[in-house]
Amino acid sequence: MQLVLTVNGMVHEIEARPTARLLDVLRDQVGLTGTKEGCAEGECGACTVIVDGQAVNSCVMLAVQARGKEILTVEGLAQDGELDLLQQKFVEYGAVQCGYCTPGMLMSAKALLMGNPVPSEQDIRIALAGNLCRCTGYSAIVAAVKAASGHEATPAMELPAEPAELAAEVTTDPDTLAAACEVVEAETGVTPGGPCAPSGLGDPFAASSPEGGE
Amino acid sequence: MIEDLQYVGGSYPVHDVAQKVTGELVYGSDFSVPGMLHAKLILSSISHGIVKRIDATRAEALPGVVKVFSHENAPMEPFSRARIHPGQDMSFYDETLFSAHVRFVGDRVAAVVATSKAIAEAAAALVEIEYEELPALLTVDDALADSAPAIHEGGNLLYEHEIERGERPDLEGAVSVTTTTSTPRVHHAALEPHVCIAQGHSTGGMTVWTTSQGVYAARTVIAELLHLEYHRVRVIKVPMGGSFGGKTEYIIEPVCAFLAHATRRPVKLLLDREESMIATMCRPATTTTIRTAFTPDGELLDFEAASTLDSGGFAASTPDYSVHMCKKVTKLYRVPHYQHQGRAVYTNTPVGGAARGWGAPEMAAATEIHMDRVAAALRLDPVDLRLKNMVEPHDTDLVTGLPLGDARVRECLERGVVAFDWAARRARPAGRGRYRRGVGVAAGAHKNGMFGAFPEASRMGLKMNEDGTFELNASLHEVGCGIVTTMRIIVAEVLGVHPDLVAAGEADTATTPFDYGTYGSRVTYVVGACARIVAERVREKLLLAAADLIQEPVERLAAYDAAVHVKDERGRAIAYRDIARLTEMRAVPGIAASTTYYAVSNPGSYSVQFAEVEVDCATGLTVVTDFLAVADVGRAINRGMVEAQYQGAVQMGIGYALYEHLDVDERGRAGVDGFKNYHIVNAPDMPDVQVLLVEHEGDDGPFGAKSVGEIATVPTAPAVVNAVNNALGTELSELPLTPERILSALHGEEVPCSSC
Numbered sequence: 005m006q007l008v009l010t011v012n013g014m015v016h017e018i019e020a021r022p023t024a025r026l027l028d029v030l031r032d033q034v035g036l037t038g039t040k041e042g043c044a045e046g047e048c049g050a051c052t053v054i055v056d057g058q059a060v061n062s063c064v065m066l067a068v069q070a071r072g073k074e075i076l077t078v079e080g081l082a083q084d085g086e087l088d089l090l091q092q093k094f095v096e097y098g099a100v101q102c103g104y105c106t107p108g109m110l111m112s113a114k115a116l117l118m119g120n121p122v123p124s125e126q127d128i129r130i131a132l133a134g135n136l137c138r139c140t141g142y143s144a145i146v147a148a149v150k151a152a153s154g155h156e157a158t159p160a161m162e163l164p165a166e167p168a169e170l171a172a173e174v175t176t177d178p179d180t181l182a183a184a185c186e187v188v189e190a191e192t193g194v195t196p197g198g199p200c201a202p203s204g205l206g207d208p209f210a211a212s213s214p215e216g217g218e
Numbered sequence: 219m220i221e222d223l224q225y226v227g228g229s230y231p232v233h234d235v236a237q238k239v240t241g242e243l244v245y246g247s248d249f250s251v252p253g254m255l256h257a258k259l260i261l262s263s264i265s266h267g268i269v270k271r272i273d274a275t276r277a278e279a280l281p282g283v284v285k286v287f288s289h290e291n292a293p294m295e296p297f298s299r300a301r302i303h304p305g306q307d308m309s310f311y312d313e314t315l316f317s318a319h320v321r322f323v324g325d326r327v328a329a330v331v332a333t334s335k336a337i338a339e340a341a342a343a344l345v346e347i348e349y350e351e352l353p354a355l356l357t358v359d360d361a362l363a364d365s366a367p368a369i370h371e372g373g374n375l376l377y378e379h380e381i382e383r384g385e386r387p388d389l390e391g392a393v394s395v396t397t398t399t400s401t402p403r404v405h406h407a408a409l410e411p412h413v414c415i416a417q418g419h420s421t422g423g424m425t426v427w428t429t430s431q432g433v434y435a436a437r438t439v440i441a442e443l444l445h446l447e448y449h450r451v452r453v454i455k456v457p458m459g460g461s462f463g464g465k466t467e468y469i470i471e472p473v474c475a476f477l478a479h480a481t482r483r484p485v486k487l488l489l490d491r492e493e494s495m496i497a498t499m500c501r502p503a504t505t506t507t508i509r510t511a512f513t514p515d516g517e518l519l520d521f522e523a524a525s526t527l528d529s530g531g532f533a534a535s536t537p538d539y540s541v542h543m544c545k546k547v548t549k550l551y552r553v554p555h556y557q558h559q560g561r562a563v564y565t566n567t568p569v570g571g572a573a574r575g576w577g578a579p580e581m582a583a584a585t586e587i588h589m590d591r592v593a594a595a596l597r598l599d600p601v602d603l604r605l606k607n608m609v610e611p612h613d614t615d616l617v618t619g620l621p622l623g624d625a626r627v628r629e630c631l632e633r634g635v636v637a638f639d640w641a642a643r644r645a646r647p648a649g650r651g652r653y654r655r656g657v658g659v660a661a662g663a664h665k666n667g668m669f670g671a672f673p674e675a676s677r678m679g680l681k682m683n684e685d686g687t688f689e690l691n692a693s694l695h696e697v698g699c700g701i702v703t704t705m706r707i708i709v710a711e712v713l714g715v716h717p718d719l720v721a722a723g724e725a726d727t728a729t730t731p732f733d734y735g736t737y738g739s740r741v742t743y744v745v746g747a748c749a750r751i752v753a754e755r756v757r758e759k760l761l762l763a764a765a766d767l768i769q770e771p772v773e774r775l776a777a778y779d780a781a782v783h784v785k786d787e788r789g790r791a792i793a794y795r796d797i798a799r800l801t802e803m804r805a806v807p808g809i810a811a812s813t814t815y816y817a818v819s820n821p822g823s824y825s826v827q828f829a830e831v832e833v834d835c836a837t838g839l840t841v842v843t844d845f846l847a848v849a850d851v852g853r854a855i856n857r858g859m860v861e862a863q864y865q866g867a868v869q870m871g872i873g874y875a876l877y878e879h880l881d882v883d884e885r886g887r888a889g890v891d892g893f894k895n896y897h898i899v900n901a902p903d904m905p906d907v908q909v910l911l912v913e914h915e916g917d918d919g920p921f922g923a924k925s926v927g928e929i930a931t932v933p934t935a936p937a938v939v940n941a942v943n944n945a946l947g948t949e950l951s952e953l954p955l956t957p958e959r960i961l962s963a964l965h966g967e968e969v970p971c972s973s974c
Contacts, residue, residue, distance in 0.1 A: 038241015
C-alpha cells in the first residue's frame with residue numbers, strides 16, 4: 005500500500021505492506037538507521053521515536069498508524085549540524101557508552117521535555133522507565149536530562165576541542181623556524197615551503213635538487 | 219599522592235559520541251553490503267535428541283529463498299568457539315556449524331538464506347524437522363546420574379580439577395562454617411543482539427564484519443573451518459551495542475562465514491532477542507559449597523571449596539571459567555590453607571561461557587555471603603571480620619604464586635566504611651513492619667590480563683602525520699566503555715598533545731597488528747601499557763628529529779604542548795607540525811614506531827561495595843535504596859568513564875542479585891524469550907550509585923592504571939544479598955532473591971500490612 009509519512013519535517017512516499025512496522029519502514033525504506041531494534045516487543049525502548057509529540061516504540065507501531073502524522077527520529081534532533089541541547093548534554097555528562105540505547109533515550113527524554121520543560125528527577129526516571137540501558141546505570145543519563153531542563157550540575161566530561169583551534173595555538177618562533185629550514189635546505193637543496201619560504205612561491209625551475217632517478 | 223598529569227585523569231566522552239547522539243554511527247545491525255542476503259537460524263525445539271529428517275522442499279520453493287543449510291550439506295568438522303590462538307590448550311572441539319545431535323532448546327539445526335529477512339523468516343517456518351528424542355538432562359545432578367546418556371562422547375563430566383595450596387593448620391578450637399551458594403544462568407543483555415556480515419569473494423577469500431570482542435581469534439576459527447589460508451580471511455570489527463563477554467566467543471561468525479562462502483554472496487546474520495538469549499551463550503549457573511575454619515576472634519585458618527558449573531550443551535570456555543573460580547579468594551584474603559575442587563558439567567540447557575568477571579562474580583557471591591555468615595557466627599561486624607583477613611599491598615597470591623601488586627582492597631574498605639557511614643547504618647534497626655531496611659558490604663578481586671596463564675602481549679604502531687597529529691594503529695575492540703578514548707589519552711599524555719590530536723582506529727586483521735581483543739581485563743593494563751611505550755618511542759624520534767632541525771643536543775629538549783621546547787630558553791620552540799613537515803623532506807626515518815609489549819605482571823584489581831536495601835515483606839520485592847562502590851583502579855585514565863562504567867556494573871550486579879535468571883522448564887525450554895519476562899533494572903529502580911576511586915599508581919599499567927570493567931561488577935550481588943539478609947535476619951544464598959524466595963525465607967511470618 006501507498007503511505008505518506010512526514011519524517012523529520014520531510015515528506016516521504018512509501019510503498020509498504022499493511023503489516024509493516026514503523027521501525028522497519030524508517031530503517032529500511034526511509035534509510036534512517038539511527039532508530040535501533042533491541043527486543044521487537046516494546047520492552048527496551050531502543051526504537052523510540054516521537055509521533056505527534058508522543059514517544060512511541062516504533063517496533064510495536066504499524067507504519068500505517070503513523071500516516072499523516074509528524075514523526076521525529078534521532079536524526080531530526082540536530083538542526084543544521086548544531087546538536088540539540090539534549091544531545092549536547094548527553095555528550096557533556098558522559099551519558100553515552102555503547103550508545104545503542106542512546107537514540108531511544110534521547111527521544112523519550114525529548115518527548116518528556118516537550119510536554120514538561122522542568123521535570124523532577126522522578127519524572128525523568130519514570131519517562132525513561134521503558135528505555136533499558138546495560139552500560140551506564142542511568143545516573144549520567146538522568147543527569148544529562150536534568151541539565152537539559154535547566155538543572156545544571158558539574159558536567160562530567162571535557163568537551164572535545166576543535167582540532168583546528170588546538171593546532172593554531174602552537175607556533176614555532178621565527179628564528180628557530182628559519183634555522184630549521186636552513187638545515188633542511190642545506191641537506192636537500194630544496195627550500196621548504198610554507199612559513200619557511202621568504203617570498204611565497206619558490207622558483208619551480210631552480211636546479212637546486214637532483215632530477216628524478218636518484 | 220599521585221603525580222599530576224595533563225590529560226590522564228580528566229574526563230572525556232567515548233570517541234564516537236557525536237555519531238552516537240546523532241544516530242549516524244553504523245552499528246553491525248545497521249550494516250549492509252550491495253546484494254546482501256539474509257540468514258535465519260532454525261533452532262532445536264527439543265532439549266536432547268537426534269535429527270532424523272530435515273525436509274526443506276517447501277522452504278526452498280518459496281520465491282527469494284537461496285538455500286537451506288543443515289548438517290546434511292554443511293561441513294561437520296568440529297570447532298571450539300572459545301579458542302583464541304591456534305593449538306591453544308583448554309579448547310574443546312565439541313560443536314559443529316549445525317547439529318545432527320541436538321543438545322538444548324536453541325541448538326542450531328539449520329539456516330535459511332534468502333533475499334530478505336522476511337522471506338528467510340517465512341521460509342524457516344516451512345522447514346520440516348523430525349527428531350528422535352533422548353532423555354533430557356536439565357540439571358547437573360541429572361547429567362551426572364549413573365544412568366544418564368552421554369550428551370557428548372566422553373561423558374557428561376566435562377572437566378574436573380582440584381587445587382590445594384599451603385598447609386592446613388591445627389584447627390583445634392576453631393569455628394567451622396559451611397554454606398552453599400548458587401548463582402543463576404543469566405543473559406548478558408547487550409542492547410544490540412548478535413550480528414555478523416560476511417562476504418565471499420570470487421577470489422576465494424572473504425571479508426567478515428563482526429561485532430566481536432576479538433577479530434584475530436574469530437579469523438582462526440573461520441579460516442580453519444573453511445580451510446582457507448589466514449590471509450584470505452579479513453575480519454573487521456564494526457561498532458557494537460555492548461558485549462559484556464557475550465561477544466567474546468565465536469558462535470555466529472563461523473556460521474555466517476560458511477553461508478557466505480557457500481553462496482559466494484554477502485550474507486547478514488542478525489539474531490533477534492530470543493535467539494541472543496538462548497542460542498549464543500549465557501553466564502553459566504554455578505553452585506559453590508564453602509567450608510572455612512576461623513579462630514574465635516576471626517582469623518581465617520582454612521578455606522575449602524567445591525564448585526559445580528553448569529556448562530550447558532557445549533563446553534565453550536566453561537572449563538577455563540571453572541578453573542578461574544579457584545583464583546579469586548586468595549587474591550582477596552590471606553589464608554594458610556586453600557583447597558578448591560571444581561567441575562564443569564554438560565547438561566541439555568543453553569550454553570554457558572564468557573561473561574563479565576569470568577568466574578569472579580560467581581565466586582565473590584559464594585565467598586562474601588559466606589563471610590557474613592561467619593561474622594554472624596563469631597558475633598563480629600562484617601567489616602571487622604574482613605579487615606582481619608584481607609591481603610596487604612605486595613602480598614603474593616597463594617594460588618597463582620603471582621605478586622598481587624599494590625593491592626589496596628583494605629583501603630577501599632576503610633574509606634568506604636567512612637563514606638557510607640557504615641557503623642551508624644548497620645546499627646539502625648531493620649524494623650519489624652512491612653518494609654525492612656538493611657545494609658550489606660562485599661569485597662571482590664579480579665585480575666589484569668592473562669599474564670601468568672597465557673602469553674600476554676599487545677602490539678601497535680604509531681606515526682606522526684605531516685601536520686603534527688598522530689595516528690595509532692592497533693587492534694582495538696571498542697565495546698562501549700571508551701577504550702579508544704583511553705588509548706588516545708595515554709598517547710596524548712606521553713606526547714604532550716590534546717587527545718583530540720590523536721586518532722586511533724579499531725581492529726581489522728588486514729591492517730592492524732595482532733592483538734587478542736577486549737576481554738580478560740587486559741585492555742587498560744596491557745594494551746594501554748603498549749600504547750604508552752609506543753608513544754615514548756615516537757617521542758624519542760620526535761626529539762631526535764627536532765634536535766637535528768634546531769641543532770641542539772637532544773638532552774636540552776622537551777616535548778610538550780604540541781612543540782619541542784629548548785629547556786631553559788623561554789620561547790624557543792619548534793611546533794610539532796613544523797618538525798613533521800620538515801622531517802618528511804629529509805632522507806631520515808619517519809617519526810613513527812611500532813612495538814610489542816609483553817606483560818610483566820598481573821596484580822589484583824579490587825572493589826568494595828556497600829548496599830542499602832528496603833524489602834517489602836508483603837510482596838517480597840526488594841529495592842536498592844543507596845549504593846557506594848569503592849574502586850582500587852591504580853589510576854583513572856578517564857575519570858568520568860571509570861565512574862560511569864562502575865555505575866553500569868552495579869546495575870548489572872543488582873540484576874544478578876535480585877531479578878535476572880534464565881531457567882528452563884521441565885522440557886528444557888527457557889522460561890524467558892525476551893525482555894518482557896527477563897527483567898533488567900530500569901531507571902526508576904536504580905539508586906544513585908556513588909563511586910569512590912582509590913588511586914596509588916603502584917603497578918605496571920600505563921601511569922599506574924589497573925582494570926575496571928570486570929571488577930566493577932564482581933562484589934555487587936553479594937553486597938545486595940548481604941543487605942537483604944541483614945534486613946530480614948535470613949540466610950538467603952540462592953540467587954537471584956526473587957520475591958518467591960524472599961517470602962519463603964520469611965516462613966509465612968505474619969507481616970504487618972500497612973496499606974491493606
